[in-house]
Amino acid sequence: MSRRLALALGTAALALASTAAQAAGTLAGTDIVNVAQATYESPDDGTPITIDSNKVTIKVDELLDVTVVSSDPGDVATAPGLTAQVLTYQVTNSGNGSEAFTLSADTARPGDEFDTGFEQMILDSNGNGVYDPGVDTIYAPGTNDPVLAPDESIVVFILSTIPASAEDEDRAEIELSATANTGSGTPGTIFAGEGDGGGDAVVGSTGARDADSGYFVIQTSDVTLTKSATVIDPSGGDQPIPGATIVYQLVATTIGSGELTNLVISDDIPADTTYKAGSITLENAPLTDAVDDGDAGSFADDAIAVALGTVPGGQTRTITFQVTID
Numbered sequence: 001m002s003r004r005l006a007l008a009l010g011t012a013a014l015a016l017a018s019t020a021a022q023a024a025g026t027l028a029g030t031d032i033v034n035v036a037q038a039t040y041e042s043p044d045d046g047t048p049i050t051i052d053s054n055k056v057t058i059k060v061d062e063l064l065d066v067t068v069v070s071s072d073p074g075d076v077a078t079a080p081g082l083t084a085q086v087l088t089y090q091v092t093n094s095g096n097g098s099e100a101f102t103l104s105a106d107t108a109r110p111g112d113e114f115d116t117g118f119e120q121m122i123l124d125s126n127g128n129g130v131y132d133p134g135v136d137t138i139y140a141p142g143t144n145d146p147v148l149a150p151d152e153s154i155v156v157f158i159l160s161t162i163p164a165s166a167e168d169e170d171r172a173e174i175e176l177s178a179t180a181n182t183g184s185g186t187p188g189t190i191f192a193g194e195g196d197g198g199g200d201a202v203v204g205s206t207g208a209r210d211a212d213s214g215y216f217v218i219q220t221s222d223v224t225l226t227k228s229a230t231v232i233d234p235s236g237g238d239q240p241i242p243g244a245t246i247v248y249q250l251v252a253t254t255i256g257s258g259e260l261t262n263l264v265i266s267d268d269i270p271a272d273t274t275y276k277a278g279s280i281t282l283e284n285a286p287l288t289d290a291v292d293d294g295d296a297g298s299f300a301d302d303a304i305a306v307a308l309g310t311v312p313g314g315q316t317r318t319i320t321f322q323v324t325i326d
Contacts, residue, residue, distance in 0.1 A: 025096060025150075026060050026096060027060065027096055027097065027150065027197070028060055028061060028062035028063070028095075028096050028097030028098075028150075028195050028196040028197045028199060028201075029059060029060065029062075029097070029195070029196055029197010029198055029199060030059070030060045030197070031057050031058070031059055031060075032057070032058045032059075032060060033055060033056070033057050034055070034056050034057075035052050035053055035054075035055050035056075036052070036053040037050055037051065037052055037053070038050070038051050038053075059197065059198065059199040060096070060197070060199060061195050061199040061200045061201065061202050062095060062096060062097035062099070062182070062194075062195030062196045062197065062199060062200070062201040062202065063095045063096045063097070063202055063204045064095050064097075064099065064180040064182055064183065064184065064191075064201055064202065064203050064204055064208035065093075065094040065095040065180075065204035065205065065206045065208060066091065066092065066093060066094060066095070066099075066101060066178045066179070066180060066206055066208060066209065066210045067091070067092045067094045067206065067210050068089060068090070068091050068092075068176055068177065068178050068210040068211055068212045069089065069090050069092075069212050070087070070088070070089055070176075070212050070213060070214040071088040071089055071090050071129070071155065072087060072088050072214050072215075074215075075171060075215045075216065075217035076214065076215065076216050076217070077216075077217055077218075077219040077258065078162050078216045078217070078218060078219070079162065079218060079219065079220055079258070080162055080163065080164045080165065080166045080167075080218065080220065081162060081163075081164040082161070082162045083119070083161045083162075084119065084133075084159050084161075085116070085159065085160050085161070085162055085216060086131045086157050086158070086159055086160075087157070087158045087160070087174055087214035087215075087216070088129070088131070088155060088156075088157055088214070089155070089156045089157075089158070089176045089212065089214065090153050090154070090155055090156070091103070091146065091148070091153060091154050091156055091176075091178045092148070092151065092152070092153040093148035093149065093150055093151065093152050093153075094151070094204070094206070095150060095180070095204060095208075096150050097150060097195060097196025097197065097201075098147060098148070098149050098150070098196050099147070099148060099180050099181065099182060099196065100145045100146065100147045100148075100180075100181040100182075101145055101146055101147075101148065101178040101179060101180055101181060102141055102142070102145050102178070102179050102181055103121060103139060103141065103145070103146070103156060103176065103177070103178050104141065104176075104177050104179075105118055105121055105158050105174060105175070105176055105177075106174070106175040106177070106211075107160065107172070107174050109172075109173035109174070109175055109213065111173070112170075112171050112172050112173040112215075113166070113167075113170035113171055113172065114163055114165070114166045114170050114171075114172050114218075115163070115172060116160035116161060116162060116163070116172050116174060116216065117160060117161035117162075117163065118158070118159075118160060119159040119160055119161055120138055120139075120158075120159045121138075121139040121156060121157070121158055121159075121176075122136045122137065122138060122139060122156070122157040122158075122159065123136060123137040123138075123139050123144070123146060123154060123155075123156060123157075124136055124154060124155035124156070124157065125137040127155070129155050131157045131159075136157070139156070145181060156176060158174055158176060158214070160172075160174060160216070162216065162218070166218045167218060167220075168218050168219065168220040168256045168257050168258075169217065169218060169219070169257050170217070170218045171215050171216065171217050171218075172215065172216045173213045173214075173215055174213060174214055174215070174216070175211050175212070175213045176211060176212060176213075176214070177209060177210070177211035178209065178210060178211070179208065179209040180208035180209070182194050182195075182201045182208070183201060183203065183208060184203060184207055184208035184209045185203050185207060185208070186203065186207065187203050187204060187205050187206075187207060188202065188203060189202070189203040190202055190203075191203075217257075218257075219256065219257045219258035219259075219313075220255075220256040220257070220258055221254060221255065221256040221257075221258035221259055221260045221313050222254070222255045222256055222260075223252055223253065223254050223255065223260055223263065223311075224252070224253045224255060225250060225251070225252050225253075225265065226250070226251045226253075227248060227249070227250050227251075227267075228248070228249045228251075229246050229247065229248050229249070230246070230247045230249070231244050231245070231246055231247075232244060232245045232247065233245075240325060241325065242325050242326060243324065243325065244324070244325045245276065245322055245323070245324055245325075246273065246322065246323050246324075246325065247320060247321075247322050248267065248320065248321055248322070248323070249318065249319070249320050250265055250267060250318070250319040250320070251316060251317075251318050251319075252265055252308065252311075252316065252317045252318075252319070253315070253316045254311050254312065254313045254314060254315050254316075255313060255314070256313040256314075257313050257314075258312075258313055259310055259311060259312045259313060260310065260311050260313075261310050262307070262309065262310070263307075263308040263309065263310070263311050264305055264306070264307050264308065265305070265306045265308065265317070265319055266303055266304065266305040266306075267303060267304050267305075267321070268302060268303045269302045269303060269304070269323055270323065272325065272326050273323035273324060273325055273326060274323060274324050274326060275299060275302070275304070275321070275322075275323050276321075276322040276323060276324055277289060277299075279320075279321050279322035280297040280299065280304055280306065280319070280320070280321045281319065281320045281321070282296055282297065282306055282308075282317065282318070282319055283317065283318055284318075287306065296308065296309075304321050306319050
């Protein structure tokens with residue numbers, strides 16, 4: 001081998017190594033082409049002379065990688081017996097070629113308190129990140145596996161039924177997995193000639209399969225209501241005689257880890273008594289009798305009512321009102 005040709009090939013090898021080191025993320029099927037040059041002065045007259053090496057072409061293989069992450073910020077609250085409960089995930093093609101992925105859901109994970117009933121897996125067809133019934137696409141493995149370009153993502157929803165037997169604060173884990181259709185396995189595994197663009201396909205660091213879990217948490221809510229009465233007669237005693245005042249106390253206690261929405265406590269005025277105007281209190285604070293006047297209390301149609309709004313579990317609200325025995 002002549003000195004000039006050895007120099008040319010050596011330079012080509014160095015250039016090729018440098019190009020390959022910078023090729024992470026390069027699209028599968030891309031040709032990396034390199035030609036080295038050697039320049040020297042003519043021994044006769046000093047004129048510069050340049051020669052080219054042979055051309056070296058390397059086709060970038062497809063790297064098979066995928067990332068799955070839960071998109072929910074935390075446990076998704078639900079309640080026993082509900083259907084079409086939604087967990088949200090994002091699947092991203094972290095390889096360098098266009099790839100189809102098979103999706104699967106596992107609702108029977110070990111270590112949680114209950115298993116949900118799998119209903120459907122849904123692809124976010126309009127890209128808004130929110131499940132839209134009748135708009136988004138029902139996923140059928142092997143039929144409409146999502147095909148993703150490099151770095152492209154798709155949002156996936158898993159719909160579940162919550163068993164009636166689930167109890168307050170129980171959690172359920174649901175795992176979504178995505179596997180490259182070209183192949184998966186130990187990182188470095190080669191699928192000859194099956195890469196996007198005509199090269200090989202090489203399994204990346206994820207094994208061309210990834211999974212992540214979302215969680216449901218049961219948040220039940222209920223309320224207990226306890227009523228008591230105190231009698232004050234005109235003589236200062238406690239005899240229930242005509243003219244005596246009855247002070248009724250209603251204690252509402254919310255139960256469970258959830259919250260009750262638009263909780264309203266009402267009580268009919270008993271027969272043979274007359275409501276004492278302006279006597280409603282909530283937590284010892286007086287309320288007015290007028291309806292829709294901005295506070296929680298009202299008296300209408302021979303009944304008192306107190307609108308408590310949304311009340312978290314484990315809290316108590318105390319209401320009193322008075323009537324006079326006719």
